Amino acid sequence: MDTLLSAEERDFAQQMRQFYRTEIPEELRFKVATGQELTKDDMVTSQQILNKHGYAVPNWPVEWGGQDWTPVQRHIWLEEMQLACVPQPLPFNVSMVGPVIATFGSQELKERFLPATANIDIWWSQGFSEPNAGSDLASLKTSAVRDGDKYIVNGQKTWTTLGQYGDWMFNLVRTDPNVKKQAGISFLLIDMKSPGVTVRPIQLIDGGHEVNEVFFDNVEVPVENLVGEENKGWTYAKFLLGNERTGIARIGGSKVNLARAKAYAAVTKTANGTLLNDPLFSARLTKIEAELTALEMTQLRILSTQAAGSDKPDPRSSVLKLKGSQLQEDISELLVDVLGPQGLDFVSDRVQGQGLSDLPHGAVDALPAYFNTRKVTIYGGSSEVQRGIISKALLGL
Amino acid sequence: MDLELNDIQQELASTLNKYLRSEYDAAKREEILRSDEGISREKWQEFAEMGLLGLAIPESYGGADMTFNEVAVVAEAFGRSLVLEPFLATAVLGTNAVLLAGSEEQKQAILPGVAEGQTFLALAAFEPGQRYEVTTPATQATAGADGAFTLTGEKTNVLGGDVADHFIVTASQNGELGLYLVAADAEGLTRVAQRQADGLGSANLKLDNVAAQRLDAADAHSVLSEVIDLGNAAIMAEAVGVAEASLTMTAEYLKTREQFGAPIGANQALQHRAADLYAELEYARSMALYSRLAVTSEVAGAEKDRHRDVIAAKIVLDRAARNISQESIQMHGGIGMTMEYPIGHYAKRLTVMTRTFDDADSLTAELAALGGLIEPQAADLS
Numbered sequence: 001m002d003t004l005l006s007a008e009e010r011d012f013a014q015q016m017r018q019f020y021r022t023e024i025p026e027e028l029r030f031k032v033a034t035g036q037e038l039t040k041d042d043m044v045t046s047q048q049i050l051n052k053h054g055y056a057v058p059n060w061p062v063e064w065g066g067q068d069w070t071p072v073q074r075h076i077w078l079e080e081m082q083l084a085c086v087p088q089p090l091p092f093n094v095s096m097v098g099p100v101i102a103t104f105g106s107q108e109l110k111e112r113f114l115p116a117t118a119n120i121d122i123w124w125s126q127g128f129s130e131p132n133a134g135s136d137l138a139s140l141k142t143s144a145v146r147d148g149d150k151y152i153v154n155g156q157k158t159w160t161t162l163g164q165y166g167d168w169m170f171n172l173v174r175t176d177p178n179v180k181k182q183a184g185i186s187f188l189l190i191d192m193k194s195p196g197v198t199v200r201p202i203q204l205i206d207g208g209h210e211v212n213e214v215f216f217d218n219v220e221v222p223v224e225n226l227v228g229e230e231n232k233g234w235t236y237a238k239f240l241l242g243n244e245r246t247g248i249a250r251i252g253g254s255k256v257n258l259a260r261a262k263a264y265a266a267v268t269k270t271a272n273g274t275l276l277n278d279p280l281f282s283a284r285l286t287k288i289e290a291e292l293t294a295l296e297m298t299q300l301r302i303l304s305t306q307a308a309g310s311d312k313p314d315p316r317s318s319v320l321k322l323k324g325s326q327l328q329e330d331i332s333e334l335l336v337d338v339l340g341p342q343g344l345d346f347v348s349d350r351v352q353g354q355g356l357s358d359l360p361h362g363a364v365d366a367l368p369a370y371f372n373t374r375k376v377t378i379y380g381g382s383s384e385v386q387r388g389i390i391s392k393a394l395l396g397l
Numbered sequence: 398m399d400l401e402l403n404d405i406q407q408e409l410a411s412t413l414n415k416y417l418r419s420e421y422d423a424a425k426r427e428e429i430l431r432s433d434e435g436i437s438r439e440k441w442q443e444f445a446e447m448g449l450l451g452l453a454i455p456e457s458y459g460g461a462d463m464t465f466n467e468v469a470v471v472a473e474a475f476g477r478s479l480v481l482e483p484f485l486a487t488a489v490l491g492t493n494a495v496l497l498a499g500s501e502e503q504k505q506a507i508l509p510g511v512a513e514g515q516t517f518l519a520l521a522a523f524e525p526g527q528r529y530e531v532t533t534p535a536t537q538a539t540a541g542a543d544g545a546f547t548l549t550g551e552k553t554n555v556l557g558g559d560v561a562d563h564f565i566v567t568a569s570q571n572g573e574l575g576l577y578l579v580a581a582d583a584e585g586l587t588r589v590a591q592r593q594a595d596g597l598g599s600a601n602l603k604l605d606n607v608a609a610q611r612l613d614a615a616d617a618h619s620v621l622s623e624v625i626d627l628g629n630a631a632i633m634a635e636a637v638g639v640a641e642a643s644l645t646m647t648a649e650y651l652k653t654r655e656q657f658g659a660p661i662g663a664n665q666a667l668q669h670r671a672a673d674l675y676a677e678l679e680y681a682r683s684m685a686l687y688s689r690l691a692v693t694s695e696v697a698g699a700e701k702d703r704h705r706d707v708i709a710a711k712i713v714l715d716r717a718a719r720n721i722s723q724e725s726i727q728m729h730g731g732i733g734m735t736m737e738y739p740i741g742h743y744a745k746r747l748t749v750m751t752r753t754f755d756d757a758d759s760l761t762a763e764l765a766a767l768g769g770l771i772e773p774q775a776a777d778l779s
Binding site: 005029085259263282290293301303 | 671673687694778
């Protein structure tokens, strides 16, 4: 795809490539490349290096550490980061709460939170979903009742990703129960160390602890922690979710994972040679490769439209999410099938010791990753929600 | 990065779409389809006057000296209106074969007539029982005393061959692939006109010691490969037009056809399938663009990736075309099965055009054999 870029864009890509591969520790990138779980420290280390060089929050306003980049440059920044297996900046900080505070927050909130958010001195958690508010997010019930100069918050959030590390939480809360559901929601920042906040882990089918439930029991929150205006939270949430959708196709990451499955297949023996030469396996792999190219071209076409100055809502963004998430799942499944029976146990190390041979490469992460990746067609607007958005644009019914 | 059409291409697309909407609507097309030749020579003349037939031909041979990018704009517009005249056969396949392999004299003899709309060309590459294999023809070329050749053999599925004035014929001479120029009125040539399911004309040919000139300005293998890549890129551009019109028509039907007291498009089962078709159409557009970039790339070294990129694009496009054509009939219900209603004509065009040079399975096998698009790489394998 390099040939599609202008000379300046190619130079920029080269500069990013060089930066990621020299400044981000090899050990961290190896962990990402081989599907190992990152610790909190790993993620903080990576984001702080990026932030030191001005590469953590390029999507923010320049005065708060952002870069005045074109849509194509932002694409290159992310694509090269994924190709270099750099741990990505925490999305809750960088693409969610940061832009909301920068766009709708008071000057006090900006000064208080934005520098620390960019440098991940504050770890943010997302408080949107509730047990009864998933795709129908606006039906959320967690309440914030004004009491003098504070809100009293009661209720429950769920699917709080990495909430176990969270310092602060940005929440959608109901501040007016007597109006249309979207019109009574506010965007409130809550210190997770406040009395009455309880974080409970949820174990997932991949065996890991990635998400949590968060309970609020008469939690007192100062009114200055309200972002923007009371009852305008739905507008800010839509803005936030719109930001989330760009880059959600994870094309660079899919390329790395596909290259990895292919490399393992090439060293996996079958009765007639290697798995990479097996006709059915290679047909399946090849179709996925071609489709990944189609996804990338679609992303580039959208970027090209944006670069030409259009900022209209574009149902093609939903195509990116719909197709990109499906491809991520297909690739994770491909890796499981490369491993065969030796990929079916949950193990913590491929070295068995005691005179037993090592397990194949990928044996630790392939199956957990397969189960974990089921989430990508669910979060950020499920595939069904995306189809709904597309058909609305197509049919208007 | 700029993937948008330039001003000239946008102007070409908008002028042509407007012309086709008024001058090549379903009724006019039907009339042409039912005519003896199945094409309109009058329309072809109008295409020539609009400069559509010599777009990629150099000025020195009477063309507009533009590129395949403009040819693709025309193909897409023709797809939208299901144009029946042999644009692919003449302006893409035949023209490029002569351009790439012809001598100066041969180009002067053939190409000005193409640009003026006086000459139809056709590529005769397929043979009975050989499916899509074109590099080892059984048709034999024999050298005469004076540098002339004679051809003997049989050709099948010659697109545009029913009206062609000149054929570009593949044949073997001492086991070596060659491209030969044959006049349609040459002695010993028997032509049996055929009609494809999509209404386009073709022909089967019998050659019995037919006089031919060799087109030997370049290696026949590389010319044939490039001509077919260009043909596939044009098919993809055209398929985008056909598929877009199919989806527009299907969406309109979902909105207006009422059953159980409501538009059938109110059913989520149909809405979500329509959304999937929209996604497929976007993939088709992306890959038509990808193939167009591949065949027009002037970046050094890009040529070796050209064929690989075109077939990768076609794998995706074939699936999109199949889904859109099949689903558009299904969503129309019974009316989609009829010849009276246009959707079936679009489905037939998609079905036939995507199988012109290859099918999805053979492309997948070929791309796999070429090593695919991504280098195998794992950080923990040295």
